[in-house]
Amino acid sequence: MMVVVIVVQACKPKDHHAVPVSDEFVVPEPADVVLYQVNPRVFAPSNSFQAIIDRLDTIQDLGVNMLWIMPIYPIGEEKSKNSPYSVKDYKAVAPEYGTLDDLKTLVESCHERGMGVILDWVANHTAWDNKWLKQHPDWYTHDANGDIIYPEGTDWTDVADLNYKNKEMRAAMIDAMRFWVDSVGVDGFRCDVADQVPADFWTECISTLRAAAAPKRLIMLAEGAKSENFDAGFDLNYAWEFMRAIAQVMKGDAPVSKLVNVDKNEYSDLDFGKFKLRFTTNHDEATKASPITLYGGVRASMAAFVATTMLHGGMLIYGSQEVGYPETINFFKYVPVDWKANPELREEYKKLVSIYNAHPALRSSGKVRALDDDENNILCVDRVLNNDNVLVVVNVRDIPCSSDVPGMWAGKDVVDLMTGERMHLERRFNLKPYQYLLLHNN
Numbered sequence: 001m002m003v004v005v006i007v008v009q010a011c012k013p014k015d016h017h018a019v020p021v022s023d024e025f026v027v028p029e030p031a032d033v034v035l036y037q038v039n040p041r042v043f044a045p046s047n048s049f050q051a052i053i054d055r056l057d058t059i060q061d062l063g064v065n066m067l068w069i070m071p072i073y074p075i076g077e078e079k080s081k082n083s084p085y086s087v088k089d090y091k092a093v094a095p096e097y098g099t100l101d102d103l104k105t106l107v108e109s110c111h112e113r114g115m116g117v118i119l120d121w122v123a124n125h126t127a128w129d130n131k132w133l134k135q136h137p138d139w140y141t142h143d144a145n146g147d148i149i150y151p152e153g154t155d156w157t158d159v160a161d162l163n164y165k166n167k168e169m170r171a172a173m174i175d176a177m178r179f180w181v182d183s184v185g186v187d188g189f190r191c192d193v194a195d196q197v198p199a200d201f202w203t204e205c206i207s208t209l210r211a212a213a214a215p216k217r218l219i220m221l222a223e224g225a226k227s228e229n230f231d232a233g234f235d236l237n238y239a240w241e242f243m244r245a246i247a248q249v250m251k252g253d254a255p256v257s258k259l260v261n262v263d264k265n266e267y268s269d270l271d272f273g274k275f276k277l278r279f280t281t282n283h284d285e286a287t288k289a290s291p292i293t294l295y296g297g298v299r300a301s302m303a304a305f306v307a308t309t310m311l312h313g314g315m316l317i318y319g320s321q322e323v324g325y326p327e328t329i330n331f332f333k334y335v336p337v338d339w340k341a342n343p344e345l346r347e348e349y350k351k352l353v354s355i356y357n358a359h360p361a362l363r364s365s366g367k368v369r370a371l372d373d374d375e376n377n378i379l380c381v382d383r384v385l386n387n388d389n390v391l392v393v394v395n396v397r398d399i400p401c402s403s404d405v406p407g408m409w410a411g412k413d414v415v416d417l418m419t420g421e422r423m424h425l426e427r428r429f430n431l432k433p434y435q436y437l438l439l440h441n442n
Contacts, residue, residue: 025111027217030235036064045334049098063353066116076127081158086127090176116187125159139169188219195224206233239276250295255376279316286329299434307394313363322349361388378403395431414439
């Protein structure tokens with residue numbers, strides 16, 4: 001038996017010209033997805049698609065198998081904030097990023113390297129100068145005075161709210177999504193503010209897209225927390241609650257047991273094979289603080305990453321965190337990132353991803369067995385899937401901490417997977433601040 005111990009610091013949609021399914025590339029199962037979020041505005045101020053292509057070998061080398069590219073569509077100019085989530089045309093590419101052919105080349109280049117591509121899709125609202133608004137004002141939400149409104153309860157004044165009671169609009173939305181699957185060959189979508197779009201639309205949309213793409217698999221990610229997302233056909237939705245919990249725990253404002261409780265709550269009503277996307281940062285969070293700032297330093301950010309992604313699958317890396325970018329990133333504008341910075345940190349992420357990929361127990365949506373830590377400073381959980389058994393232990397504090405080695409591991413000879421060194425486990429783990437080890441019982 002392989003055993004690993006991890007001690008861690010309407011209208012019928014139109015037909016489009018179909019892109020042939022590659023005989024070599026296979027879209028990964030949801031359980032195996034390692035997602036890398038691409039914000040084009042950290043790659044280049046113009047011709048971003050080519051800049052991303054130029055970095056694909058480096059991205060692939062991290063061990064990821066799926067790219068999520070933030071919205072690539074023309075941005076609205078009326079009432080604009082220069083947000084990529086203000087879509088002027090659902091079937092076009094923003095000139096600042098390149099051309100449609102450039103995007104096709106990017107997708108093909110990813111497939112050649114064994115990586116899939118999902119596009120960010122904004123179904124809740126459009127830009128004010130989207131042609132839909134003039135041609136079909138009834139496709140939008142109106143107030144009591146008959147005026148089209150921006151999404152209620154938000155400050156998103158640069159976008160107009162769509163009316164999902166209109167069947168023609170729903171059909172046009174599905175048709176637009178099919179365009180990217182059929183014509184460009186994308187492998188699914190990350191759906192923005194999915195909770196604010198009716199679940200019955202997602203059911204119709206996802207079933208239509210999957211039928212059109214068959215036999216190719218599509219990966220569907222919902223930016224939302226509702227369990228209805230999974231009933232509608234999504235493979236993953238967001239683990240916002242866990243992200244808030246890990247930030248509180250790392251700051252010392254909550255006990256480690258909170259992570260176990262949140263994890264249990266997020267997975268309590270999910271079917272096997274459905275996942276919560278786990279992350280320590282993304283484009284929204286990076287506008288507030290880098291993970292290094294948020295969690296209290298480089299070592300703290302790595303302990304948080306391992307505790308977050310190894311506990312229950314659904315790994316996300318936001319492009320820039322692997323090189324330890326220390327400042328905020330405002331995705332409304334170009335922010336240059338030094339991709340050569342902190343090579344040792346990038347190698348650490350690469351090693352962690354390789355271990356994650358090698359051990360199905362870490363990617364499983366199955367049961368997590370939590371082991372007690374009386375002082376609530378060390379996360380210790382046991383992951384089991386078939387013959388793969390993984391113990392995850394994390395010191396989340398900025399002080400040395402100790403914890404009993406679980407009985408089934410005490411006295412074992414193990415190999416440190418990060419260094420290849422052999423060591424003997426005594427009865428207690430004595431961990432440095434935010435320390436982590438990767439140990440294999442051979």
